[in-house]
Amino acid sequence: MKQSILYKVSSFLALSIGLLTVNSCQRDAVQDLQNHNWKLVWNDEFNGNAGSAPDAKNWSFDIGTGNSGWGNQELETYTSRPENVSLDGDGNLVITAKSEAYNGSQFTSGRIKTKGLFATTYGKIEARIKTPYGPGIWPAFWMLGADEDTNTWPNCGEIDIMELRGQQPNVINGTVHGPGYSGGAAITKQYGLQNDRFDKAFHNFSVEWSPNQINFFVDNFLYQSITPDKVTGKWVFDHDFFIILNLAVGGNYVGYPSSLTPFPQTMTVDYVRVYK
Numbered sequence: 001m002k003q004s005i006l007y008k009v010s011s012f013l014a015l016s017i018g019l020l021t022v023n024s025c026q027r028d029a030v031q032d033l034q035n036h037n038w039k040l041v042w043n044d045e046f047n048g049n050a051g052s053a054p055d056a057k058n059w060s061f062d063i064g065t066g067n068s069g070w071g072n073q074e075l076e077t078y079t080s081r082p083e084n085v086s087l088d089g090d091g092n093l094v095i096t097a098k099s100e101a102y103n104g105s106q107f108t109s110g111r112i113k114t115k116g117l118f119a120t121t122y123g124k125i126e127a128r129i130k131t132p133y134g135p136g137i138w139p140a141f142w143m144l145g146a147d148e149d150t151n152t153w154p155n156c157g158e159i160d161i162m163e164l165r166g167q168q169p170n171v172i173n174g175t176v177h178g179p180g181y182s183g184g185a186a187i188t189k190q191y192g193l194q195n196d197r198f199d200k201a202f203h204n205f206s207v208e209w210s211p212n213q214i215n216f217f218v219d220n221f222l223y224q225s226i227t228p229d230k231v232t233g234k235w236v237f238d239h240d241f242f243i244i245l246n247l248a249v250g251g252n253y254v255g256y257p258s259s260l261t262p263f264p265q266t267m268t269v270d271y272v273r274v275y276k
Contacts, residue, residue: 038275045271050089062111075250077105085110095247099263111246119146119240124275126206132265133199136257137166138248139267146240154182157236162205165254169197174216180233189224
């Protein structure tokens with residue numbers, strides 16, 4: 001999410017072609033994850049009253065515009081308002097992007113993180129999410145090195161467990177960024193659905209992270225394995241990382257929203273769980 005290649009939105013025809021032509025991963029290697037004997041060590045099930053904020057013991061807010069330090073030329077202002085980030089009363093967190101004038105921006109949305117509250121080195125990190133859709137919409141479930149304040153990006157490392165370009169609602173990417181392989185040079189791979197979209201139902205997105213290996217999964221299907229020999233710089237995935245959930249509008253990864261982008265858009269999160 002920090003930086004990525006420019007993706008330009010063109011037209012509804014481009015969206016339709018993308019849906020028809022993207023190659024999905026062949027499901028010939030479904031993993032038996034039960035053999036790992038994972039133990040749950042941290043989680044948020046987002047149980048609470050409708051309209052309430054996510055648990056402050058687990059999450060804090062990033063607040064401000066795209067000029068507040070997260071780059072990407074995003075167009076929204078992130079807020080802590082319940083209109084943008086709140087529980088729905090049915091066991092979900094809902095991050096909502098709205099088209100509205102606010103603090104000089106044309107859009108508002110939400111971004112929450114576990115920084116200073118929870119971090120982990122290694123384990124299985126998983127979320128069950130229903131994504132938004134539409135040109136210029138950019139949901140993500142990702143992690144940053146907990147030392148980012150003193151060891152600035154990309155040296156701190158970044159693990160994008162799931163990010164999606166709203167104009168391709170049937171495709172997600174799993175990515176790592178580090179020194180020598182960040183932004184457009186990041187190590188990444190797509191996973192696509194055939195005859196389905198990630199905004200139509202919940203899907204599980206996870207990584208299994210161990211020394212010298214990060215495995216990426218969608219619905220327990222392994223579609224990418226990254227090891228030190230596959231990165232083009234220093235391996236920096238050997239220390240604590242914290243978790244981020246956000247829904248960006250615009251930016252150099254997705255381009256500008258168009259007339260084909262309905263608002264409001266919602267990223268709905270059933271849970272986030274971490275296992276060791």
